[in-house]
Amino acid sequence: MHPRPEPSPAPAPWQRTALGANLLAPDGGLGVTIFEEMTGLAVRTGAINLGQGFPDEDGPLEICEAARAVISSGANQYAPGKGLPLLREAVAAHQERFYGLAPDPETEVVITTGATEGIAASLLAFARPGDEVLTFEPFYDSYGAVIGLAGATHVTAPLAAPDFLPDMAALEAAFSQRTRVVLLNNPHIPTGAVFPRSVLQRIVELARKYDSIIITDEVYEHLTFGISHTPVAGLPGAAERTITISSAGKTFSLTGWKVGWLSGPAELVAAARTVKQFLTYSSGTPFQAAIAAGLALPDDFFKGIAADLERKRDILSAGLRAAGFDVFSPQGTYFVNVDTAPLGITDSVDLARRLPALVGVAAIPVPVFCHPEGAERTRSLLRFAFCKKAAVLEEAAGRLATLSEKL
Known part of the structure; x- marks a missing residue:
């Protein structure tokens, strides 16, 4: 009789976590998040980082001052x-x-x-x-x-x-x-x-x-x-x-x-x-x-932050359209998605890795937010964050507008 094979060990909790976030390679190797990868590329190339969604300016002064006062009070x-x-x-x-x-x-x-x-x-x-x-x-x-x-x-x-x-x-x-x-x-x-x-x-x-x-x-x-x-x-x-x-x-x-x-x-x-x-x-x-x-804070504050973001969305969207992308204008959040297919590019992951060196802007490929079937369906989509200063977005829009000639 042949010995009965040992059952494969169940994945450890950390492996289930990594697999759920698309960070576990087929060989069991552990990858880094796409945010870490794109931020690293932006740093190395001096690109404007429109990948990770964080603002580049502080929130309301009165909230920051309130925190300082509470800290000082002990x-x-x-x-x-x-x-x-x-x-x-x-x-x-x-x-x-x-x-x-x-x-x-x-x-x-x-x-x-x-x-x-x-x-x-x-x-x-x-x-x-x-x-x-x-x-x-x-x-x-x-x-x-x-x-x-x-x-x-x-x-x-x-x-x-x-x-x-x-x-x-x-x-x-x-x-x-x-x-x-x-x-x-x-x-x-x-x-x-x-x-x-x-x-x-x-x-x-x-x-x-x-x-x-x-x-x-x-x-x-x-x-x-x-x-x-x-x-x-x-x-x-x-x-x-x-x-x-x-x-x-x-x-x-x-x-x-x-x-x-x-x-x-x-x-x-x-x-x-x-x-x-x-x-x-x-x-x-x-x-x-x-x-x-x-x-x-009063209602005007909450209305104002949305209106300011809408203006920023439009600044970045103009540059993305000039680059030749199909732009899907969002109704909320501070992210805008584009389709790279009009440029003849169907692999947004590859383009995201090249984009910082090509035009000095970093973005996130949408397929990383999907299971394999969904990744294929969204294969040509890229996501950009517009929660940045208007001047930064204007510079990014200008850089993106040169993409077609650099491809």
Whole structure:
């Protein structure tokens, strides 16, 4: 008799995480994130980095000054595990002010170390091996990583150019009796789509049909252009099954502060908090207090940041069109996607690696946000960030306009 072969060892949690984020090569080698790779290329070539989505100027002075004052006052130790009462109350007031929602700041709001921790804590609280987590595709790489870490199966529904809205038949087909969580990102990255109320309502109906929890990432809620944000939790049938996640980083251009929050029904929030308290417990005490002040800024501030970004979107889009790309104008976020096919280029990953040396601008290829089938579908798409100073974007637009002659 031949000896029975030893079973292949199950992937370690770190391997599942890397595989979910498209960082694990077939030979088991560990790669770096596309953000790290493109940022490194930008540094080496002196290119303008429009790859990673971070602003190049600080947020409102009054919020920064508030943080300095809190630090000087000595409030530099642990915040409560669920966050400073001041900020939890500010989050609840923000939800009521903008959307008519009224979460209880004591039991239905938790402060997190950025939205990323809120997403991780929520997924790890509810997604088990054998469960399915449904996202749209392309998807933020953090989603795939945490779904992999949880041992769940990542199922996707495609978003296709030019509008990146879901095909409803494909969306319905992606649901099953194993769909434990629907992880919804709206406004959506990396596409910049803002889903209409009818699409969001259908997602809620499907989640109810399959008894799925909805985790909704709404960090770009105030960064929409000519269209209002619709919170999922406010839709009929959604409140009892929805965890809403947002953060201060995008709204206030303070991404390094890592102050986020989640809200929802008390029993779901308690479950997410149970996991969250063993990730960081708490963080950023003085920053939490300062963000509470930021959330109370007048309406003109929130309208102004969106209007400013819309102008920046248009500056960069003009340069991208001059370069010969098809440009898909976003309704939200601070990213614009283009199709490289009109230039005769169908491999955006290759172009992204050449672009810094060619014209001095770095971007992110969209296929890295997809599973293999989705990567083939988005093979010619590139994403650029426009959360930079207008002068930087004007320079980038001028450089991009020379691309055709340099190819």
